[in-house]
Amino acid sequence: MIRSLVLGLLLLGGLWCPAQKKIVVYQSDFGLKDGAVSEMKGVAMGVSPDLKLFDLTHEIPAYNIWEAAYRLQQTVPYWPAGTVFVSVVDPGVGTARKSVVLLTKTGQYIVTPDNGTLTLIAESLGIAGIREIDEAVNRRQDSRKSYTFHGRDVYSYTGARLAAGVINFEQVGPLLPKQEVVSLPYQHAVMEGAVIKGTIPVLDIQYGNVWTNIPAELFQKLGVKFGEMVVVRVMHGGQMVYQGEIPYEETFGSVEVGKPLVYLNSLLQFSIALNQGNFAAAHGIASGGEWMVEVRKK
Structure with a gap:
């Protein structure tokens, strides 16, 4: 003290x-x-x-x-x-x-x-x-x-x-x-009802995984267990780029090669990937404050 x-x-x-x-x-x-x-x-x-x-x-x-x-x-x-x-x-x-x-x-x-x-x-x-x-x-x-x-x-x-x-x-x-301090506008990670909203601050460039700013403690409020499905929507400038149902998994090997999963990355933030594939490239997703993600339990 x-x-x-x-x-x-x-x-x-x-x-x-x-x-x-x-x-x-x-x-x-x-x-x-x-x-x-x-x-x-x-x-x-x-x-x-x-x-x-x-x-x-x-x-x-x-x-x-x-x-x-x-x-x-x-x-x-x-x-x-x-x-x-x-x-x-x-x-x-x-x-x-x-x-x-x-x-x-x-x-x-x-x-x-x-x-x-x-x-x-x-x-x-x-x-x-x-x-x-x-x-x-x-x-x-x-x-x-x-x-x-x-x-x-x-x-x-x-x-x-x-x-x-x-x-x-x-x-x-x-x-x-x-x-x-000059600040750039972006969607902070928030929970609105049964939906969590966040942004895509960066891609895991080497592998094309999509990292979000949604922390583990907020995502866990959805009550999703490993193997259960979540509904993911990705928007850019208000326009829908991707929507799908994806399993929440502990690690990439939990799904077949080429299949999608959501997981917590090394910074313990909600992320989206293809096992041994490039999710961002497959769906035309980039990063920055104008990219928004919505997640809810199926």
């Missing part, structure tokens, strides 16, 4: 700096076919060669802010307090969108454009504080004439300085109101 109170007071005062763990984790839509990711890491090494640099992913589909938001929500909770994430999916680079650092209530930092990337992590982990990057201080030297690579010149540089302890959170820049 006393420890929590002390940490809270330090956070409010902007003095707590667990970021000096020297860990930086990168995410982008750059891919690895050119030198962009290496440039960002080179800037970080120039700040401190003692930093430990890791990749979340660089295969976010181009300009897909929603998927960047989801991958942060999926990954950040598994990293220790003090980890600095640099997330660069920035179709508005050079425009009036803010460059920020968000400190979660669990102690991780996310350095990113405030363009919707923070939508899910702000909801799931909460915001202890958010600051706009002061580029008069936290920008790579001699980069003022570069307008299209803030990932290298601003975000990686600021993230590295924070992780290395060159600056603390208070020195990032001015404090912003928490409610000013």
Whole structure:
């Protein structure tokens, strides 16, 4: 109780700096076919060669802010307090969108454009504080004439300085109101009568499984047992894309090859699959806030 109170007071005062763990984790839509990711890491090494640099992913589909938001929500909770994430999916680079650092209530930092990337992590982990990057201080030297690579010149540089302890959170820049974080609209997981509604935040890309944001505890309110059928509807922009009756199973091998099943994925969220097949491709399903799922017991 006393420890929590002390940490809270330090956070409010902007003095707590667990970021000096020297860990930086990168995410982008750059891919690895050119030198962009290496440039960002080179800037970080120039700040401190003692930093430990890791990749979340660089295969976010181009300009897909929603998927960047989801991958942060999926990954950040598994990293220790003090980890600095640099997330660069920035179709508005050079425009009036803010460059920020968000400190979660669990102690991780996310350095990113405030363009919707923070939508899910702000909801799931909460915001202890958010600051706009002061580029008069936290920008790579001699980069003022570069307008299209803030990932290298601003975000990686600021993230590295924070992780290395060159600056603390208070020195990032001015404090912003928490409610000013840009949020993307989507269907939250809710139960309405006997029907659960949710969205498809992402596909399990390698296999084409359809992941939803419906958590296990909500799905279990339907009272469905293994082997029993559920009715699944998938809509896109209000138009029906798929409707079917599918068994709820514990694992893929519980149905024949090529047959559908619903299951709880590794994040314990309701998901849809074909055993050794691609459910998303078979039914023309994609992901994002405009995709909606409805589930009910048969």
